[in-house]
Amino acid sequence: MYGKRWVIPGMILFVALAAFPFYWYAVGKDKPFPQLEMPKNAKACVEKTPFMRANHMRLLDAWRIAVVRDNLFVYTAASGKTFEMNLHKTCLGCHTSTEKFCDRCHTYNDVTPPCWECHLQTETASKGSAS
Amino acid sequence: MTISRRKFLKTTSVSCLALAAGPSLGHGYELLELPGRMSKGPEELKAKRWGMVVDMRKCDGRCTEDCIGVCHEIHNVPFIPEAEHQVMWLFQEPYENAFPDRSRELVSKVLKNRRFLLLCNHCDDPPCVRACPTQATFKREKDGIVMMDYHRCIGCRFCMAACPYGSRSFNFRDPRPYVRKINPAFPTRRRGVVEKCNFCQERLEVGKMPACVETCKKGALVFGDLDDPDSEIRRILAESPHVRRKPELGTRPSVFYLF
Numbered sequence: 001m002y003g004k005r006w007v008i009p010g011m012i013l014f015v016a017l018a019a020f021p022f023y024w025y026a027v028g029k030d031k032p033f034p035q036l037e038m039p040k041n042a043k044a045c046v047e048k049t050p051f052m053r054a055n056h057m058r059l060l061d062a063w064r065i066a067v068v069r070d071n072l073f074v075y076t077a078a079s080g081k082t083f084e085m086n087l088h089k090t091c092l093g094c095h096t097s098t099e100k101f102c103d104r105c106h107t108y109n110d111v112t113p114p115c116w117e118c119h120l121q122t123e124t125a126s127k128g129s130a131s
Numbered sequence: 132m133t134i135s136r137r138k139f140l141k142t143t144s145v146s147c148l149a150l151a152a153g154p155s156l157g158h159g160y161e162l163l164e165l166p167g168r169m170s171k172g173p174e175e176l177k178a179k180r181w182g183m184v185v186d187m188r189k190c191d192g193r194c195t196e197d198c199i200g201v202c203h204e205i206h207n208v209p210f211i212p213e214a215e216h217q218v219m220w221l222f223q224e225p226y227e228n229a230f231p232d233r234s235r236e237l238v239s240k241v242l243k244n245r246r247f248l249l250l251c252n253h254c255d256d257p258p259c260v261r262a263c264p265t266q267a268t269f270k271r272e273k274d275g276i277v278m279m280d281y282h283r284c285i286g287c288r289f290c291m292a293a294c295p296y297g298s299r300s301f302n303f304r305d306p307r308p309y310v311r312k313i314n315p316a317f318p319t320r321r322r323g324v325v326e327k328c329n330f331c332q333e334r335l336e337v338g339k340m341p342a343c344v345e346t347c348k349k350g351a352l353v354f355g356d357l358d359d360p361d362s363e364i365r366r367i368l369a370e371s372p373h374v375r376r377k378p379e380l381g382t383r384p385s386v387f388y389l390f
Contacts, residue, residue, distance in 0.1 A: 047165075062163055062165055063169075065280075068332075069278070070169075071175070071271065071273045072169040072170060073170070073171055073336045074172055075167050075168075075169050076168050078166035084172075085169065117321040118281065118320055119318045121315065
């Protein structure tokens with residue numbers, strides 16, 4: 001092979017550098033999954049927890065479209081329980097503090113949904129009116 | 132095995148392209164099939180086409196702060212002092228601004244001194260809906276309300292250019308600091324979206340009349356189904372001569388004025 005004195009160490013160096021994030025960060029420990037503060041007034045969410053964990057944003061999206069476009073208002077879950085399709089009344093009615101529930105997981109997963117630029121929690125609202 | 136340089140380059144480039152294109156195809160955002168089902172609210176007020184009558188014989192303009200105030204308070208409409216940044220759902224204008232198409236010569240004193248209560252006309256053929264490139268504003272087929280989905284609004288303001296009635300306002304700045312008293316049950320808007328009157332859709336779905344109609348003590352605002360020949364609004368319209376704003380444009384507003 002032509003110029004192997006330089007090519008082979010070069011290739012090794014390249015692979016070492018390119019794979020740097022994998023072996024460097026694999027050394028540390030997993031960041032522990034955040035502790036969420038569960039609502040006290042309800043035992044179960046709208047749907048089962050694994051479904052909610054994976055799909056809450058899509059459920060909210062479907063709810064929004066149904067409410068604003070199709071005049072629908074009530075959601076009957078698979079369990080037979082009914083809920084108003086309303087983020088403020090239904091979701092925040094149980095999850096009273098978004099900081100202790102939504103944000104902890106979102107921060108852990110490094111996602112920043114812009115919900116609170118428009119939607120309000122009762123706590124933020126009282127802060128807003130005081131200023 | 133021998134392979135020509137040309138064939139090697141061809142095969143690798145096509146494979147790379149396929150690898151890159153693969154994940155980007157067929158991964159559009161799809162709506163989720165929910166395990167539950169959705170239905171109408173039990174108390175919902177129903178109509179085929181909601182409409183409003185503003186009886187200017189009863190609305191003397193002395194208490195319009197009340198209805199405007201209640202509307203703006205429950206919908207978190209910001210109060211911005213600078214006129215060019217103002218956001219309005221329900222507002223007032225003098226005769227010549229409200230009805231610029233009508234005769235302005237020798238106008239009666241009653242009309243000239245009146246401040247007309249204006250709002251989104253919830254047109255039957257709304258030009259704002261045609262202008263909207265993202266379907267953020269749309270007419271609901273079931274009740275005729277021209278609604279907005281603020282999540283979809285990209286702030287292009289085509290709808291504002293298209294609306295002949297000036298019923299739409301743009302949030303040039305973050306509106307939240309300008310909301311006097313925040314109602315947490317209704318969202319605020321964010322900078323860069325358009326907003327307007329929604330005929331109190333959030334109240335109709337729980338069986339309440341629009342806030343302005345409920346606030347008006349003089350009975351100057353009548354709200355009802357324009358498609359139902361037996362409704363009160365149809366009775367009023369059948370009995371009294373009425374006008375709509377800029378009817379020549381063919382937008383067929385659902386808000387009627389009695390002088």
